[in-house]
Amino acid sequence: MNPLISVAELYKEYSENLPEPVKVLKNLTLEIFRGEFVSLMGPSGSGKSTLLNMLGLLDSPTSGTISFEEREISQLSSLEKARLRNSSFGFIFQGFNLLKKHSVLENVMLPLLYSKVQRGEAANAAKKVLKSTGLEFLSNRLPSQLSGGQQQRVAICRALVVQPKVILADEPTGNLDSTTARQIMNILKELTQKNGITIILVTHEKEVAAYGSRLIQMKDGVVQTDEIIGS
Ligand SMILES: Nc1ncnc2c1ncn2[C@@H]1O[C@H](COP(=O)(O)OP(=O)(O)O)[C@@H](O)[C@H]1O
Numbered sequence: 001m002n003p004l005i006s007v008a009e010l011y012k013e014y015s016e017n018l019p020e021p022v023k024v025l026k027n028l029t030l031e032i033f034r035g036e037f038v039s040l041m042g043p044s045g046s047g048k049s050t051l052l053n054m055l056g057l058l059d060s061p062t063s064g065t066i067s068f069e070e071r072e073i074s075q076l077s078s079l080e081k082a083r084l085r086n087s088s089f090g091f092i093f094q095g096f097n098l099l100k101k102h103s104v105l106e107n108v109m110l111p112l113l114y115s116k117v118q119r120g121e122a123a124n125a126a127k128k129v130l131k132s133t134g135l136e137f138l139s140n141r142l143p144s145q146l147s148g149g150q151q152q153r154v155a156i157c158r159a160l161v162v163q164p165k166v167i168l169a170d171e172p173t174g175n176l177d178s179t180t181a182r183q184i185m186n187i188l189k190e191l192t193q194k195n196g197i198t199i200i201l202v203t204h205e206k207e208v209a210a211y212g213s214r215l216i217q218m219k220d221g222v223v224q225t226d227e228i229i230g231s
């Protein structure tokens with residue numbers, strides 16, 4: 001089986017407005033397969049978010065290659081990157097990142113509007129996802145009128161509305177209490193098990209990482225350990 005994502009000899013350094021470049025990823029090589037649920041751990045500053053941003057085409061590596069479905073993607077034009085990002089990747093963040101002045105429904109529609117889907121069609125798709133996750137009753141509320149757990153579930157709907165192949169989640173339970181965190185993790189786990197979505201999730205909590213099928217530990221910009229874990 002070919003990997004869904006293949007990262008080879010990846011280097012990333014930040015140099016903008018810095019006296020000396022900061023080397024963050026150092027010769028990182030990694031393969032991720034369809035349907036895997038990868039938990040990514042490592043000390044703060046080890047490069048986890050940087051790696052996630054590269055995988056999701058939010059930023060470009062300094063050197064090295066990233067292939068997605070056997071196609072080298074790190075050198076695509078920004079338009080092609082945006083297209084691929086909008087159609088194949090869903091993002092979930094620690095701070096939920098919902099637009100404050102827009103309703104739940106509008107927030108979930110947003111990735112489709114970015115992909116130039118018509119409003120009516122986008123609204124229908126968003127309603128469908130909200131319904132399937134039992135959140136339809138929140139459609140007209142503003143994010144500020146939701147609990148943290150509800151906001152993160154809306155963010156999951158927003159990630160799902162494009163029917164992504166991959167979900168990239170950066171400490172998605174970092175702002176949630178442990179009961180709510182467990183609910184969110186169960187939703188994510190079900191997504192891999194029922195829909196075959198590949199998940200790459202950054203966390204610093206062992207209990208959260210344990211929901212994954214594979215655990216990768218990073219340190220100083222390289223993979224330190226990489227193991228298949230239970231479940
Ligand atoms: N835009 C940036 N400019 C300069 N340095 C950055 C930038 N983004 C991240 N870094 C640095 O890169 C290192 C790794 O950051 P990050 O990937 O966010 O780590 P992690 O998510 O593992 O905590 C840190 O030392 C951080 O300060």
Ligand SMILES: [Mg+2]
Pocket residue numbers: 048049050170
């Ligand atoms: Mg981070």
